[in-house]
Amino acid sequence: MAKVKTNYTCTECGGVTSKWTGQCPACSAWNTLVETVIETGANNRFSNQHQGLAQSAPVLSLADIEAIDVPRFGTGIEEFDRVLGGGLVSGGVVLIGGDPGIGKSTLLLQALANLSKLKKVLYVSGEESGAQIALRAKRLAVDAKELKLQAEIQLEKILGTLAEHKPDVAVIDSIQTMYSDALSSAPGSVAQVRECAAQLTRVAKQSGVTIIMVGHVTKEGALAGPRVLEHIVDTVLYFEGDTHSSFRLVRAIKNRFGAVNELGVFAMTEKGLKGVSNPSALFLSQHDNPVPGSCVIVTQEGTRPLLVEIQALVDSSPLPNARRLSVGLEQNRLAMLLAVMHRHAGVAAYDQDVFINAVGGVKITEPAADLAVLLAIQSSMRSKPLPRGLVVFGEVGLAGEIRPAPRGQERLREAAKLGFSLALIPKSNAPKQKIEGLKVVGVERIDEAINRIREFE
Numbered sequence: 462m463a464k465v466k467t468n469y470t471c472t473e474c475g476g477v478t479s480k481w482t483g484q485c486p487a488c489s490a491w492n493t494l495v496e497t498v499i500e501t502g503a504n505n506r507f508s509n510q511h512q513g514l515a516q517s518a519p520v521l522s523l524a525d526i527e528a529i530d531v532p533r534f535g536t537g538i539e540e541f542d543r544v545l546g547g548g549l550v551s552g553g554v555v556l557i558g559g560d561p562g563i564g565k566s567t568l569l570l571q572a573l574a575n576l577s578k579l580k581k582v583l584y585v586s587g588e589e590s591g592a593q594i595a596l597r598a599k600r601l602a603v604d605a606k607e608l609k610l611q612a613e614i615q616l617e618k619i620l621g622t623l624a625e626h627k628p629d630v631a632v633i634d635s636i637q638t639m640y641s642d643a644l645s646s647a648p649g650s651v652a653q654v655r656e657c658a659a660q661l662t663r664v665a666k667q668s669g670v671t672i673i674m675v676g677h678v679t680k681e682g683a684l685a686g687p688r689v690l691e692h693i694v695d696t697v698l699y700f701e702g703d704t705h706s707s708f709r710l711v712r713a714i715k716n717r718f719g720a721v722n723e724l725g726v727f728a729m730t731e732k733g734l735k736g737v738s739n740p741s742a743l744f745l746s747q748h749d750n751p752v753p754g755s756c757v758i759v760t761q762e763g764t765r766p767l768l769v770e771i772q773a774l775v776d777s778s779p780l781p782n783a784r785r786l787s788v789g790l791e792q793n794r795l796a797m798l799l800a801v802m803h804r805h806a807g808v809a810a811y812d813q814d815v816f817i818n819a820v821g822g823v824k825i826t827e828p829a830a831d832l833a834v835l836l837a838i839q840s841s842m843r844s845k846p847l848p849r850g851l852v853v854f855g856e857v858g859l860a861g862e863i864r865p866a867p868r869g870q871e872r873l874r875e876a877a878k879l880g881f882s883l884a885l886i887p888k889s890n891a892p893k894q895k896i897e898g899l900k901v902v903g904v905e906r907i908d909e910a911i912n913r914i915r916e917f918e
């Protein structure tokens with residue numbers, strides 16, 4: 462293949478030079494020059510008509526175009542299908558990002574093994590050898606005899622394989638390890654990642670193969686490579702979760718074929734990732750009888766509400782400076798809540814160590830957890846359990862007011878579904894219609910919340 466001509470374009474001003482320099486000669490910005498393929502009108506690689514203006518795609522009325530629902534096929538992994546919006550789409554391109562070791566390759570190997578029973582699948586790995594993947598398949602005990610494997614990092618060869626074998630689904634693990642002959646920059650560079658992703662997407666749209674690309678993330682947690690990558694592909698998924706805990710969340714950030722912010726919940730096991738179909742009860746610990754210092758909150762993760770138990774322990778401190786420690790919740794917020802509790806409810810904790818914990822290693826960042834934290838602390842201080850079947854949410858403000866949380870109705874419905882019978886929530890979140898089996902108490906202030914709870918003890 463003849464070398465494609467390239468030049469360097471500034472990402473700031475669009476200025477073009479033939480050689481790479483540290484500073485853009487046009488706008489004097491530093492480190493903005495990126496290698497790009499020179500497009501000439503005559504052999505534009507992306508054009509399917511060579512006659513210029515002579516032929517263009519016909520203009521149609523929307524009414525004349527048949528609205529065909531995109532056919533989907535499942536991956537055999539329910540939680541994965543859920544984030545995909547119901548399954549994979551022919552010709553669709555999916556990008557999956559996440560921290561190293563979080564389980565991207567594991568999930569895709571499991572999905573491909575399932576798919577290989579019905580479809581032609583190809584796994585292209587630029588990171589691991591065939592032997593390593595075979596070893597993983599053995600450990601996961603997946604049936605993947607029909608799975609085709611290629612350890613390759615050169616884009617043109619991969620495109621050749623796609624044309625020759627015509628798989629229905631292909632996985633590229635990962636896009637950062639691939640390089641195109643057309644560019645001289647190293648694999649993983651902005652230009653290479655963009656070029657490889659664009660070429661693969663073009664092939665997917667032309668031939669109808671579904672392509673799943675794995676993408677690395679930077680230290681900040683964003684997908685490495687150009688932002689345009691997210692615009693090129695149809696679906697962007699992110700793996701979340703702490704590598705120390707066994708739970709993994711897969712979240713959809715963008716989806717042209719389904720709802721975004723859908724959440725797939727998995728548990729990492731010896732045999733790979735197992736879907737957790739009912740995650741709302743995952744982060745509750747099992748108590749036969751209510752215990753002091755425990756309060757359940759309904760938090761909203763994507764479109765699915767999750768019930769999480771917040772635990773608090775308050776103990777008299779032997780130290781001059783009492784300790785405040787929080788796991789899974791914000792530390793600074795804890796100090797603030799203790800101050801609010803003192804000023805507006807008259808409960809002092811300055812000589813007490815306060816520890817709070819969100820059960821199950823889940824991280825809660827939303828302020829709607831405030832009320833639950835306060836009630837758990839209060840309950841631990843008084844050594845009195847909160848009422849049985851109580852669920853709580855609401856943000857606490859510095860003036861001691863209780864502010865509403867988004868999607869209150871959904872949270873309440875989920876709590877009722879799981880058998881909770883009493884909800885203490887911000888007054889403005891109180892539902893207009895009664896929710897079957899759930900008594901709702903709306904409160905406006907923190908002292909009011911503490912007093913109302915005592916009625917049910």
Ligand SMILES: Nc1ncnc2c1ncn2[C@@H]1O[C@H](COP(=O)(O)OP(=O)(O)O)[C@@H](O)[C@H]1O
Binds near residue numbers: 559561567568
């Ligand atoms: N022998 C093993 N037993 C159990 N779990 C393992 C084993 N080897 C790897 N894992 C799990 O698989 C994860 C690696 O997942 P992988 O799919 O390779 O991640 P990624 O492709 O996202 O970098 C590890 O973090 C570990 O939790």
Ligand SMILES: [Mg+2]
Binds near residue numbers: 567588634
């Ligand atoms: Mg991997």
